[in-house]
Amino acid sequence: MTNNPILRRELKSALRTRVALMLAAAYLVILAGVIWMMWPASGVYSQAEQASRSIVLAFTVTQLMLVILYAPAFAATAITAEKEQRSYELLFATLLRPVDIVAGKLWSSILCLVIFVVLSFPFFASCFFLGAVSGKETALIYLIAVVSAVFFGLLGLSISALARRSQSALIWTYLAILLVCALPWVPYVLLQNWAEGAKLVYSIRSVSPLAAIASVLIPTFRTPPGLAAGVLPTPWKVYFLFVAVASAGMVVFLLINAYWPVSSRIRPQAKTIDDPRELARRKLSFPFYLFDPMRRRRNIPDWMNPIFAREMRNKAFGGGIWIFRSAYLCFAVSVVLIALVAGQLGRQTPDVIRIVALAFQIGLIVLVVPSLTAGAITQEREKMNLDLLRLTRLRAGQFLRGKLQVAMVFLLFLVIGFLPLWYAILYLETNTLEQILRCWAIIGATMVLTLATGLFCSSLVRRTAAATATAYGILLLLSVATFFPALMPGRIGGSLAELIYALNPFVCAIQGLTSEYFQRLPDLWARHLQLSLGLSLVFALAALIRVRRMLSPES
């Protein structure tokens, strides 16, 4: 394996960069920060087993989050980067066998992640010496982290083999990892009162790595309530089995893809369609006929921002229809939720329905919306169009406005896709219009913040993949890491906890719409709007300054 030139090159190029050093430093600083914040201020901490375990739990969950954040950065671009640089075919032209190429890519992506996991040993050792966690539990915790790193690495690599661009590979990988981590929890949340299906619901939940970790550290998690011990296998065992089967499937897929690659689609040199029959056929088959690239004939109107017009023709409606796929997904989830509400299938409380609906909407915004703007500037650079734009009379404001307008069009479709969900919430008849409007304000502010974050990252770094990963990193910090006060209520409290919670869109929206969750905190929505919009303004201004510098002559 060590003689594999791909592995050696990939590892060298991945690990000797400044970015790798920064990522490793960030990984360790964050983990050290978690331990430092939860470390006992006085007394013999190990005597309080629960407190010691809470440190280990916080550490392990943070480590898993970091693996989730880092895995796509290393694995999802491994093959797409080669495709973008047109060097992938060159590899196959050498004497290397396809299996060597796949193995090199595979091991390099996985080893980078495993190195990060191993780097955290000294920090975990300090937790271990607090007691309360056995050697077997420690080994299991690390095994779950390593297995997750391998699994997510494989997932990223498989998506990279399918995708053509690094940005789309990154987005799909993050989405896939989120599905693996969060989706198994949805039946559990919605159907936990469904006694007949308890075995099924608990088995599905065990597929998530979070459930696997919880089952190691929280004894009550190993056996579902109402079921005798040993009826269901331990969740971490189910997780390992799932990962083994899925990983084997992905390895087979990668090998098939290497030996029999799928040929890329080539767009025909199409003419404008004038034939009325052909037009009628396209009208029926193409969902948004008005934007059909095959019938565009008009010049860009004088009143329209040329960047907006070009983006609409070039990306949004010129090629793929992924925008509509997201809207379809919204509709599909909405229909499921409406069915659950109407049929009282899981005998769930209205709050549960609302939490699932909010988590889905805000989660989708956080995952999808940054991708709309993260490539706004970097793609112009990567495709060598920035110089051509600099030659024209476009101004920085006009440029950014055009990019934002296109993102807004997409958001409009997303908002339309959300409407049935809100119909389901309205159907529950427990929320006032004011509460719903507040919630919408929070969702709107989250959209603005995610757009601004993507734009800022795109102006900050040179590559789209890096910009997308940075944007996800910032948003993960704002929307997931801000749950942290919940893990350590004794250490972070009062106004600091309120400030941290006020940054979290999930917490603020759930507080506003439900009657049980986060009700001890003061009303957070107004503060959330101030913080989100303020931060968005800062990001947008920074992006404007950067773009103005880019469009002006280089010094």
Place this chain on the structure above:
Amino acid sequence: MIRTEGLTKKYKNVLALDRLNLVVEAREIFGYIGPNGAGKTTTIRILCGLMRPTSGKAEVAGVDVVAAPQRAKELVGYTPEQFGVYNGMRVWEYLDFFGAAYRMGARQRKQRVEEVFGITGTEEMRDYFMESLSRGMQQRVGIARGLIHNPKVLVLDEPTSGLDPRARIEIRQLLKRLKDMGKTILVSSHILPELASVCDRIGILEQGRLLLCDRMEHVLQQVESRQILEIEILGDAAQAAKFLKDRYPADQLEVREIVGRLLRLSFAGDEQAVAGLTTALAEHKYGVLSCREELLDLEKVYLRVTEQAKAGKRRVEA
């Protein structure tokens, strides 16, 4: 039309342009030659208002590109060696977009797009998707894009790089057509014979310094005042060379090379002197099978000039 005075550009410790003085007259095709890293693209980027020089002055049609880069952009159309295309857009949409980016009205754009299709001979590509174009087609569309706002000056960076012979011929014809339309064209290229056939004047740049800048025919004279003769001898060429060395002074004749029966000489003298030389050889029983003057092409000129510069014989010229 284009004028630079003492144009200097420094990147950290690298001097990319060293007090460059360049003049390109209106309605001429100027060939800009130099090895990689000589400073050609830096000059072009400064002239297009994409880059600020460290010092010196650069003007296009009397407009200072440093003081008024926006105004300069209106006067210059630039086609870089490599440029991106927007996938999913057709050729006319691509040109229309750049017209809009230059703030042209919709009606004016519509008309101008048709005009540049006519000028560049790209009408048949109007409905093609940009990503489906071949390299040669893309290059022609790139020139059409550079012309969309009807600039006075067109700057082309390596326009024939990577093109097949037919596409090169088409680009050359296009350049001549543009010149006839009154455009001033600055073209940089590595493929020197390409430039020789279309350029009125050339400038040779090396390490940021302009080594030579003149009309093609004057360049040949400047580089080589003596002609190169290739004489095929019936008999011992080495003996014949010795005979000629003894007969002519060193400043008039220099034996460059002896390859089999072939003698390569550097000789100063008119046609009569050449006739005298061959007669002298024949009289001394060195039969002359053939005698021809070797013509300098642009590649040889370039090599000669850069060699002279390395040897310190050629100084920076204005």
